[in-house]
Amino acid sequence: MKTTRLTSAIAVLAFLFPEMALAQTDPGVRPGAINGQPGATPINPLPLQSVGVNNPAGSLAFFENGLARFQAVEVVANGANNGLGPRFNLNQCSGCHAQPSVGGSSPASNLQSQVIANGIVNGSTNTIPSFITAKGPTREARFPFFLDESGSPNTSAPNGGVEDLFTVSGRVDAGSCSLEQPNFSSAQESNDIIFRIPTPVFGAGLIENIDDSTLIAVKTAAAGNSFGVSGTFNHSGNDGTISRFGWKAQNKSLEMFAGEAYNVEMGISNEIFPQDRPLPEEDQQGSGLPANCLNLGGTGYPEDTTNFAPTASGLPSAQYASIPSDVVAFAMFMRLLAPPVPSPTSPGGPASIARGKALFSSIGCATCHTPTINSTQPSAFTPSLGKSAVSAFSDFEIHHMGTGLADNVSQGGAGGDQFRTAPLWGLGQRIFFLHDGRTTNLLTAIEEHASSGSEATLVEENFDTLSAEQQQDLLNFLRSL
Amino acid sequence: MPTRFWCFWGLSLLLLASAQGTPQSEDLADSTQPKKLPTGVLLVKGAWSSASDPLTAVPEGGKVINDAYRNAYFGLTYPLSSDWAEKYSGPPPSDSGYYVLAQIRPADTFKGATQGTILIAAQDLFFNLTPAQNALEMIRYTEENLQAGYQVEQPPTEIRISGRSFVRLDYGSPAAALHWRVLATEIRCHAVEFVFTSRDTELAEALIQQMNKMTLPPEADLTSGTGGGDAPVCVKDYAIGENVIKKVAPVFAERRFNPVPVRIIFDREGKVRHIHVLSAFPDQARAITDALSQWRARPYLRDGQALEVETGIMFGQAPRPPTPASKTRVIE
Numbered sequence: 001m002k003t004t005r006l007t008s009a010i011a012v013l014a015f016l017f018p019e020m021a022l023a024q025t026d027p028g029v030r031p032g033a034i035n036g037q038p039g040a041t042p043i044n045p046l047p048l049q050s051v052g053v054n055n056p057a058g059s060l061a062f063f064e065n066g067l068a069r070f071q072a073v074e075v076v077a078n079g080a081n082n083g084l085g086p087r088f089n090l091n092q093c094s095g096c097h098a099q100p101s102v103g104g105s106s107p108a109s110n111l112q113s114q115v116i117a118n119g120i121v122n123g124s125t126n127t128i129p130s131f132i133t134a135k136g137p138t139r140e141a142r143f144p145f146f147l148d149e150s151g152s153p154n155t156s157a158p159n160g161g162v163e164d165l166f167t168v169s170g171r172v173d174a175g176s177c178s179l180e181q182p183n184f185s186s187a188q189e190s191n192d193i194i195f196r197i198p199t200p201v202f203g204a205g206l207i208e209n210i211d212d213s214t215l216i217a218v219k220t221a222a223a224g225n226s227f228g229v230s231g232t233f234n235h236s237g238n239d240g241t242i243s244r245f246g247w248k249a250q251n252k253s254l255e256m257f258a259g260e261a262y263n264v265e266m267g268i269s270n271e272i273f274p275q276d277r278p279l280p281e282e283d284q285q286g287s288g289l290p291a292n293c294l295n296l297g298g299t300g301y302p303e304d305t306t307n308f309a310p311t312a313s314g315l316p317s318a319q320y321a322s323i324p325s326d327v328v329a330f331a332m333f334m335r336l337l338a339p340p341v342p343s344p345t346s347p348g349g350p351a352s353i354a355r356g357k358a359l360f361s362s363i364g365c366a367t368c369h370t371p372t373i374n375s376t377q378p379s380a381f382t383p384s385l386g387k388s389a390v391s392a393f394s395d396f397e398i399h400h401m402g403t404g405l406a407d408n409v410s411q412g413g414a415g416g417d418q419f420r421t422a423p424l425w426g427l428g429q430r431i432f433f434l435h436d437g438r439t440t441n442l443l444t445a446i447e448e449h450a451s452s453g454s455e456a457t458l459v460e461e462n463f464d465t466l467s468a469e470q471q472q473d474l475l476n477f478l479r480s481l
Numbered sequence: 482m483p484t485r486f487w488c489f490w491g492l493s494l495l496l497l498a499s500a501q502g503t504p505q506s507e508d509l510a511d512s513t514q515p516k517k518l519p520t521g522v523l524l525v526k527g528a529w530s531s532a533s534d535p536l537t538a539v540p541e542g543g544k545v546i547n548d549a550y551r552n553a554y555f556g557l558t559y560p561l562s563s564d565w566a567e568k569y570s571g572p573p574p575s576d577s578g579y580y581v582l583a584q585i586r587p588a589d590t591f592k593g594a595t596q597g598t599i600l601i602a603a604q605d606l607f608f609n610l611t612p613a614q615n616a617l618e619m620i621r622y623t624e625e626n627l628q629a630g631y632q633v634e635q636p637p638t639e640i641r642i643s644g645r646s647f648v649r650l651d652y653g654s655p656a657a658a659l660h661w662r663v664l665a666t667e668i669r670c671h672a673v674e675f676v677f678t679s680r681d682t683e684l685a686e687a688l689i690q691q692m693n694k695m696t697l698p699p700e701a702d703l704t705s706g707t708g709g710g711d712a713p714v715c716v717k718d719y720a721i722g723e724n725v726i727k728k729v730a731p732v733f734a735e736r737r738f739n740p741v742p743v744r745i746i747f748d749r750e751g752k753v754r755h756i757h758v759l760s761a762f763p764d765q766a767r768a769i770t771d772a773l774s775q776w777r778a779r780p781y782l783r784d785g786q787a788l789e790v791e792t793g794i795m796f797g798q799a800p801r802p803p804t805p806a807s808k809t810r811v812i813e
Binding site for chain 2: 049078150153155157160186189190191226228240359363366399400403408413415416452455465470
């Protein structure tokens, strides 16, 4: 009787307020094939297609070797993988880069919350910070400002560097090393703390192989838009060319990205510029070098590469793959990792996804989240990286995102409110969104694009003007990526 | 007897409270507690805009005040209905000279059935990434480069707004059922754009009609808004070659790679009156301002009369080669 009355009440409400019944909702993490790739598993993501067929010979061994090292458990000493600490955020790359598979972003269960229970840190010398929870995102923490003598943030002394969560103090393999954790609670009390979650690295090799002139052309093509968008690039401090990895596009190459992460996130102490370098004025004008001056060796880029299968000796390539350092191996793993494949049918069906895709461009999202960049430069690594379209849904520029998203950390040319346009490929199977993982709801992530000082405010307003059905189509499209 | 009893206890309690350290003055209590950073405030900026003096108007200085958008640099006032307001300010000027001057939307009191937005923007034509040399060519460029999925509803057309010539482009998205109305004119060598976005074309038309209440400077024109009158004349690349009598190069403390667009006003004697750095890090802005303030130029003459002249200089980047202008026609 009560169930019948309740059902009737719901039916009446749905009749009187149809929009309530059709209210748009984030469909949630897309089920099905990991990264849209049949055959991928949580611990075995797929390589690029050409690498999967071992082209060139030896490349697959390097991918697999890098993948294995990416999952290696690091220790301080006396083990197979030494060098952890003395400060670290976790002891395993794939512990953080795990969703939906190794190489991804933050998983649903946070291993950082279990480091004491799992014996990774000593519970008498370490505590789990309050912002690390079992079901929350894996995080690194930074203090935007150094503290003054009174313990207050000194806004004249920007910090912004990573404050590692744990120390090796008390570990059996750490000897007499004795360190204290940073004062996270004090930083939280004074609002002097921000967080970052892992960036996924699927398809990273494609991103690395886009020439600067291509990125500049994409930026020029967006000029004259009616959305108030005008981004810029972060630049390598070494040679002035465009950098592209990290939340603020602060890193030039995957080796730089891997080297920094290995050292900063795991305390393990490592390369490097993959393009022919044009003159500065040729780079800034977007013309690059003349076409008849490129690829003179005929092997693609870069002109000096790791030797997958040298002819001088008969060692199998799997052993060659063990020769490079961990950082180089990580970079090669990321470089050869396949990009996610969007689902044409899920969620919502192909018609909804197609409508959502059209809306994504119409209302202005594609101004920054460029659907496809054509194309990469020739590759000396493997054919799948050369002359390929990069459907990352990013222009790789840094944009002002306003006070709502600002973290007050500057990196290279990116100020405290500027962030690289986050690539959206693989979004469908991510759990946590935005740079600090503050939400698991796509709708919230979209709303956060609007705030004072943001280039995305008008586009978010356009989203708000869509009907509930249109918004659902757009959400379905995003979750199909 | 009872009164004395309660007085005694009251006094005792008072003395006891004092002994335990009742809260002292507010200053003393606060100084022992770490201060909190404010939330939602940008404290660490990257490259940003700055000016050599706070009195000379700059493009980004416009504001919505008393139901009107007012911009002293462009000499324009755009009256708004009281149920339209600016909720969020725009980003700072970009390093390619693009300004989001205002983003206006219906206020909470808006009673209309459908909504829309008004973007007031400006593109500094001295630092334009596109080949456009004036407002007309900017709108032609926009039309020529519309992505797939948009339909032109009315090609670039010259119209009059408050007695000044504007160019108007209408386009829409059938997928989103959204319509854009872009109106632009040129003022002080900037393409100043009003972009109306709505699902309701009648609402957009009503907002456009409101533009006829605007005040605009006499020089506003879709191809030749090049200053004059109360404003300096604007001349592209004036501060080069023999026009510059004295030139001091900025000394940068650190090598950076961001482009730094700068507008400079020379007075009638050729001395620097004002420097506006559109986008620079503080050390860059200081070095450029220190150097430029020492420059001397030949006085700009027009019809034998010396005039103030405003021009642009791009630091930190190689000069761009000249690009061909658009050849698309305009329907008049």
